[in-house]
Amino acid sequence: MSNNPLITATDISGRNVIVTGATSGIGQGIAEALAHSGCNVLINGLGERDQIEAYCRELAASTGSAIFYSDADMAKPDQIEAMFLQAREELGSIDGVVNNAGVQHISAIEDFPTSQWDLILAVNLSSAFHTTRLAFAEMKARGWGRIINIGSAHSLMASPFKSAYVAAKHGLFGLTKTAALEGAEHGVRVNMICPGYVRTPLVNNQIADTARARNMSEEDVIRKVMLEAQPTKEFVEIDEIARLTCFLMSDAARSINGAELKIEGGWCAQ
Ligand code: NAD
Numbered sequence: 001m002s003n004n005p006l007i008t009a010t011d012i013s014g015r016n017v018i019v020t021g022a023t024s025g026i027g028q029g030i031a032e033a034l035a036h037s038g039c040n041v042l043i044n045g046l047g048e049r050d051q052i053e054a055y056c057r058e059l060a061a062s063t064g065s066a067i068f069y070s071d072a073d074m075a076k077p078d079q080i081e082a083m084f085l086q087a088r089e090e091l092g093s094i095d096g097v098v099n100n101a102g103v104q105h106i107s108a109i110e111d112f113p114t115s116q117w118d119l120i121l122a123v124n125l126s127s128a129f130h131t132t133r134l135a136f137a138e139m140k141a142r143g144w145g146r147i148i149n150i151g152s153a154h155s156l157m158a159s160p161f162k163s164a165y166v167a168a169k170h171g172l173f174g175l176t177k178t179a180a181l182e183g184a185e186h187g188v189r190v191n192m193i194c195p196g197y198v199r200t201p202l203v204n205n206q207i208a209d210t211a212r213a214r215n216m217s218e219e220d221v222i223r224k225v226m227l228e229a230q231p232t233k234e235f236v237e238i239d240e241i242a243r244l245t246c247f248l249m250s251d252a253a254r255s256i257n258g259a260e261l262k263i264e265g266g267w268c269a270q
Pocket of ligand 1: 020021022023024025026027044045046047072073074075100101102103123124150151152153194195196197198199200201202203
């Protein structure tokens with residue numbers, strides 16, 4: 001352990017963290033950054049079990065951290081409860097939860113499939129309520145905990161054709177602030193990271209869908225819809241979000257609570 005107080009305040013090694021939706025994109029980047037920082041991680045997400053388990057073994061070998069996998073469906077509260085049982089068995093105590101699992105559907109409201117509305121609300125919003133409810137008592141009793149919700153610029157701003165996503169991500173801000181107040185005197189910190197556009201599989205699918213919904217070419221969607229809103233005109237890198245997550249997991253972030261941390265190139269400043 002270093003004697004430099006700045007370094008010890010940001011040291012997160014040995015913490016046990018659940019990351020939902022960590023088999024792809026931003027969540028995978030967050031899980032890797034946590035593992036490389038010495039955290040033990042329960043990786044949740046959908047995908048091919050054999051492939052994901054091989055990936056977990058490689059990540060454990062390259063970082064020396066304990067890495068486990070849960071295929072719990074974040075749309076199903078009973079599977080979220082099972083994931084917590086597994087986490088307590090495999091990790092022991094739970095110090096942090098990163099609520100990152102998310103899905104998207106793009107359509108005009110009048111055509112929006114109700115099944116997609118229900119799924120997006122369940123995965124992008126209700127799952128964070130369930131993980132928070134399941135982690136909270138233990139964190140409060142221990143006097144330390146971190147819940148980090150991956151919101152979006154769409155937690156603060158709307159765009160047409162994304163009604164369910166915008167509603168869920170705005171709702172996540174409400175949950176973040178409420179939980180932050182409830183955890184405040186117990187050493188539990190709850191915050192939301194709000195990325196702008198990050199080039200992940202979720203966004204690659206959106207490019208095609210938005211092109212269809214707006215009758216535009218895919219190049220125009222990138223230039224005129226996505227990066228047009230982002231003043232830097234650059235995609236946000238996964239690594240930037242992963243580093244911010246590691247910082248929020250540390251003691252140095254003790255006084256950051258109930259915050260929405262925008263990492264969107266100035267999108268919301270307009
Ligand atoms: P992605 O599609 O690459 O990854 C999504 C992850 O969620 C995958 O691991 C997938 O398996 C998992 N997932 C989906 N449905 C699930 C379910 N029912 N149960 C369990 N896991 C499930 O997407 P991404 O771009 O990395 O997005 C991650 C998060 O970041 C989402 O919450 C998204 O809203 C948010 N976000 C993304 C961007 C962006 O531009 N990519 C911008 C702002 C916010």
